[in-house]
Amino acid sequence: MIVLASASPRRRHLLEMLGIPHVVQPADVDETRLPGEVPEAMAVRLAAAKASAVHVRRPDDLVLAADTVVTIDDQVLGKPENQADAERMLALLSGRGHRVVTGVALALPGGEVRDRYDVTHVWFRELSPELIRSYVATGEPLDKAGSYGVQGVGAVLIERVDGDFFSVMGLPLRLVVELLEDAGRPYRFTR
Numbered sequence: 288m289i290v291l292a293s294a295s296p297r298r299r300h301l302l303e304m305l306g307i308p309h310v311v312q313p314a315d316v317d318e319t320r321l322p323g324e325v326p327e328a329m330a331v332r333l334a335a336a337k338a339s340a341v342h343v344r345r346p347d348d349l350v351l352a353a354d355t356v357v358t359i360d361d362q363v364l365g366k367p368e369n370q371a372d373a374e375r376m377l378a379l380l381s382g383r384g385h386r387v388v389t390g391v392a393l394a395l396p397g398g399e400v401r402d403r404y405d406v407t408h409v410w411f412r413e414l415s416p417e418l419i420r421s422y423v424a425t426g427e428p429l430d431k432a433g434s435y436g437v438q439g440v441g442a443v444l445i446e447r448v449d450g451d452f453f454s455v456m457g458l459p460l461r462l463v464v465e466l467l468e469d470a471g472r473p474y475r476f477t478r
Contacts, residue, residue, distance in 0.1 A: 288308075288309075288310060288345075288348045288349070289302075289307060289308065289309040289310075289348065289349045289350075289351055289467075289472075290309065290310055290311075290312050290341055290345045290348045290349065290350045290351065291309045291310070291311045291312070291351050291352075292312060292313065292314040292337045292338055292340065292341035292350050292351065292352035293311070293313055293314070293337070293352060293353060293457075294311070294313035295353075295457055295458075297436075297438060297456050297457050297458070298353060298457050298458045299311060301453060301456065301457075301458045301460060302351075302458070302463075305460060305463075305464075305474070306476075306477035307463075307467075307474075309351070312341050312344065312345065313341075314336070314337035314338075314340040314341045314352060315340070316333065316336045316337050316340055318333055318354070318365065320363050326356045326358045326363060326386065326388040327388050327390070327404050327406070329354075329356055329363065329388075329390075330354050330355065330356045330388045330389060330390030330404050331354075331390035331392065331402045331403075331404050332390070333354035333356075333390060334352045334353050334354045334390035334391055334392035334402055334404075335352070335390075335392040335394075335400045335402050336352075337352035337353075337354065337392070338350045338351065338352035338392040338393060338394035338400055339392075339394055339398075339400055341394070342394035342398065342400075346396065346398070347396050348396065349393060349394070349395060349396070349467070349470060349472065350393070350394040351391070351392070351393050351463065351466075352391070352392050352393075352394075353389055353390065353391045353392070353457060353458050353459075354389070354390050355387060355388070355389045355390075355432045355454075355455075355457045356387070356388045356389075356390075356432060357385060357386070357387055357388075357432045357433030358385060358386045358387075358388065359379060359380060359383065359384075359385035359386070360379075362379075364376050364379070364380075364385075364432060364433040364434065365432055366429070366430055366431060366432055366434075367428065367429060367434045369429075370423050370424075370429070372434075373423045373428045373429060373434040374419050374420065374423050374434075376428075376433060376434040377414060377419045377422065377423070377428070377434050377435065377444070378414070378416070378419060380411045380414075380433065380434075380435070380444075381411055381412075381413055381414040381419070382411060382412065382413040382414070383410070383411060384408055384409065384410040384411075385408070385409055385410075385411075385433070386406055386407070386408055386409075387406070387407045387408075387409055387432075387433070387450075387454060387455045388404055388405070388406050389404060389405050389407075389451075389454040389455075389457060389458070389459050390402060390403070390404040391403055391404070391405075391458070391459060391462045391463060391466060392466075393466040393467070393470060395470055401466055401469060401470070402466075403459075403462045403465065403466065404462075405450070405451050405454040405459040405461075405462055406450065406454075407448060407449065407450030407451050407452075407454045407455050408448075408449040408450055409437070409445060409447075409448050409449075409455060410445070410446040410447050410448075410449075411444050411445060411446060412444065412445070412446040414444060418444075422435075422440070422441060422444065425440060427439050427440060427441055428441065436456075437452065437455045437456055438456050
């Protein structure tokens with residue numbers, strides 16, 4: 288059985304899209320950035336911590352976890368604390384490029400954790416304060432790293448994506464399939 292260590296409906300939807308059967312058991316880990324930690328290391332560390340936390344409860348299963356980090360100007364933009372924080376983040380991203388780093392980890396029966404990460408570059412168009420307030424009022428950005436969802440109405444904020452679109456959604460599917468294949472669970476297309 289594959290256990291998804293995430294409460295994210297987007298990650299669940301992406302696994303369903305691929306036809307990968309799974310159950311959901313969210314992990315609760317401290318997502319604080321460590322001093323001097325680079326975004327790639329942070330994303331992988333948090334994904335591995337989530338996979339390990341759920342693996343303790345499901346030691347005979349494969350446990351899949353991910354963590355997405357949005358970064359600009361050496362700042363990590365997590366989930367906003369409130370609407371004002373979301374507006375601040377979106378104003379910072381307006382008219383600029385930023386990086387989205389998504390770490391993926393797979394805990395195997397026996398406890399070994401394998402991980403990978405993906406880096407995607409996203410460019411926002413210029414955003415007016417009115418557009419930012421209107422978007423934040425939808426509620427969509429309030430539970431997302433960087434305060435936006437590429438797969439929702441937030442798509443209108445984006446000028447271009449250079450890299451893995453699914454990584455920006457929170458789960459780089461190519462890396463998931465690679466991790467499963469490395470664990471002896473090759474992907475097969477289903478109808």
